[in-house]
Amino acid sequence: MQTNTLLAEQSNTQVLTVYRNQFLQDVIEGLTGSPKRLDSKYFYDANGDKLFQQIMQCPEYYPTRCEMEILKRQRGAITSTINALLPSYDVIELGAGDATKSVYLLQEMIQTGTDFTYYPVDISGSIISELENKLPQTLPGLQVRGLHGEYMRMLHQASELSNKNKLVLFMGANIGNFDTRQALNFCRQLRRQLKEGDLLMIGFDLKKHPAVILDAYSDSQGITRAFNLNLLHRINRELNADFKLRLFDHYASYDPATGACKSYLVSLANQKVRIGNTVTVEFERDECIYMEISQKYTPQEIQQLAFSAGFTPVADFRDTKNWFADCLWKV
Known part of the structure; x- marks a missing residue:
């Protein structure tokens, strides 16, 4: 029984290691690309799950x-x-x-x-x-x-x-x-x-009136903003990064011709962010990170x-x- 438990723990550890390595690789690839981006699939840690549940209760959403x-x-x-x-x-x-x-x-x-x-x-x-x-x-x-x-x-x-x-x-x-x-x-x-x-x-x-769509992705309570910033917090926690969340803001846009509603995080200052132990990413003031699309x-x-x-x-x-x-x- 102890052997089986040990094997299960080792297997779980290996899965988590593979997942973390993929997470790190995706983050570095996205933030060193041009334009900078992050994969929206990583929004959903435990806190991200809670925030999205709150978004779904917003009157605009x-x-x-x-x-x-x-x-x-x-x-x-x-x-x-x-x-x-x-x-x-x-x-x-x-x-x-x-x-x-x-x-x-x-x-x-x-x-x-x-x-x-x-x-x-x-x-x-x-x-x-x-x-x-x-x-x-x-x-x-x-x-x-x-x-x-x-x-x-x-x-x-x-x-x-x-x-x-x-x-x-x-x-x-x-x-x-x-x-x-x-x-x-x-x-x-x-x-x-x-x-x-x-x-x-x-x-x-x-597709519907553009204002209805844009309001849904930029709610008055700021929950969508917190949801996007939570990914930076997760990167800090899981990948040993040092994002300063107060130096980023959320921005949403909608193009009614293409039906593309997009979300970004905007750097509020010239800054450097360390990811892990070896990678440093430079941001210029007003530079954006492309976070996600919601296609209509x-x-x-x-x-x-x-x-x-x-x-x-x-x-x-x-x-x-x-x-x-x-x-x-x-x-």
């Missing part, structure tokens, strides 16, 4: 409320459409977060007698642990097996764990974290991981993306404001 309305009011229609296409399936949710929205679909599936296992996938280990502990209490009878890691690798692992058809959930407008070229590549990667008959339900934030779409652009990636659009479900769409695609 509409996407969560719009998608929640869809899943609350149309869960029966969504589940009926899925069940008509697939008699048997497992559910894999990419970027599950706290599953606040998907829980409505899961509940409906349980009530309709669907025999499935729920595989939440998230890069945050704390989120996965919380889901495995809490969801079976919230939804008695739900079978949960959390997968902690990168989307494609975990999707492949889920396919090895079960030979059932798959319903993949990629909601919350997470596809918007890619620019349009990256989104097409991502959807094509998803398609290669799936087999004929599998379904993908994917959430899109639709028209219905026509969504349909074209589906066909280009090798899917067939089956149905889309929209909120009453027509601001958000959860689209069901079939392989």
